[in-house]
Amino acid sequence: MTTFYYYHEDFLLHNTGKNHPESADRLLVINSSLKTLNGLIEITPIKREDSLDLVKLVHSNQLIDWVNHLKQNASTIVDKRNDVVLSPATASVALLAVSTCCDAVDQVITGNAKNAFCAVRPPGHHATPSESKGFCIYNNIAIAASYAIKKYNLQRVAIIDFDVHHGNGTQDTFYDNSKVFFSSTHEKGIYPYSGGINETGKDGNILNISMQAGTDSKEFREIYTEKIFPKLEEFNPELILISAGFDAHEDDHLGSIKLQYDDYSWVTKELVAIANKYCAGKIVSILEGGYELDSLANSVKSHIIELL
Numbered sequence: 342m343t344t345f346y347y348y349h350e351d352f353l354l355h356n357t358g359k360n361h362p363e364s365a366d367r368l369l370v371i372n373s374s375l376k377t378l379n380g381l382i383e384i385t386p387i388k389r390e391d392s393l394d395l396v397k398l399v400h401s402n403q404l405i406d407w408v409n410h411l412k413q414n415a416s417t418i419v420d421k422r423n424d425v426v427l428s429p430a431t432a433s434v435a436l437l438a439v440s441t442c443c444d445a446v447d448q449v450i451t452g453n454a455k456n457a458f459c460a461v462r463p464p465g466h467h468a469t470p471s472e473s474k475g476f477c478i479y480n481n482i483a484i485a486a487s488y489a490i491k492k493y494n495l496q497r498v499a500i501i502d503f504d505v506h507h508g509n510g511t512q513d514t515f516y517d518n519s520k521v522f523f524s525s526t527h528e529k530g531i532y533p534y535s536g537g538i539n540e541t542g543k544d545g546n547i548l549n550i551s552m553q554a555g556t557d558s559k560e561f562r563e564i565y566t567e568k569i570f571p572k573l574e575e576f577n578p579e580l581i582l583i584s585a586g587f588d589a590h591e592d593d594h595l596g597s598i599k600l601q602y603d604d605y606s607w608v609t610k611e612l613v614a615i616a617n618k619y620c621a622g623k624i625v626s627i628l629e630g631g632y633e634l635d636s637l638a639n640s641v642k643s644h645i646i647e648l649l
């Protein structure tokens with residue numbers, strides 16, 4: 342069985358301007374760090390004809406109109422609101438990212454791949470149904486989960502989010518939807534300032550664990566071992582999606598959590614074991630944050646080696 346690695350150079354066209362942490366360089370360093378890995382199947386995704394319909398599984402028409410308001414030939418970058426930069430290519434690139442994640446769902450569910458990693462930008466987990474936010478345009482993982490439920494009639498899709506920031510947009514999308522179990526670990530007191538333990542979803546389908554600045558490997562592993570993995574196993578997932586952000590690494594300056602490369606290997610290995618036990622190994626992992634280029638590239642590599 343195989344691991345698909347999705348990458349397209351068009352993802353580089355989403356232009357956030359000079360000195361923005363969410364830069365095209367992020368994908369370039371990831372891509373070059375993976376060149377030495379044997380057995381990874383690289384897939385060049387295409388923008389699907391139904392990509393706009395996929396976006397509508399989660400987002401409002403008003404949001405889609407806003408994303409598309411900038412003319413394709415505009416020369417300026419528009420930093421409109423909520424830490425989101427729209428460039429002329431952004432609307433199209435965002436649809437390619439959504440298409441990529443849904444294609445990965447297709448390939449994993451139908452058994453063409455055992456699992457997949459989607460090296461996409463822009464990231465997605467802060468985008469709510471009605472607003473692009475926090476470097477995110479469309480919520481790629483929420484759309485992928487909604488698509489899996491709709492197309493394959495899945496009843497239990499799990500989303501594990503280990504980005505250092507709370508996946509508020511994903512939580513908002515599924516707060517009332519017990520077909521999705523969403524669990525996020527994130528640093529307390531930083532953007533987007535949500536993700537308290539009391540935010541549990543209507544049917545207890547959401548599990549937030551906020552971590553103090555300085556949380557280290559040992560505490561991180563205890564949280565997953567004692568709190569998240571038992572809930573995930575109880576949920577009995579048919580598919581596991583990962584909001585794979587790597588900004589909880591010690592070297593990343595957007596957070597103050599002290600994870601090491603080993604921790605990304607460990608959490609991935611454990612998730613693969615749970616996926617093997619409950620859902621024939623089906624995992625679709627989608628890139629979210631991670632802004633320090635060296636630590637991002639090495640963290641992604643640690644993650645993918647375990648997917649392989």
Ligand SMILES: [Zn+2]
Binds near residue numbers: 504505506586630631
């Ligand atoms: Zn993040």
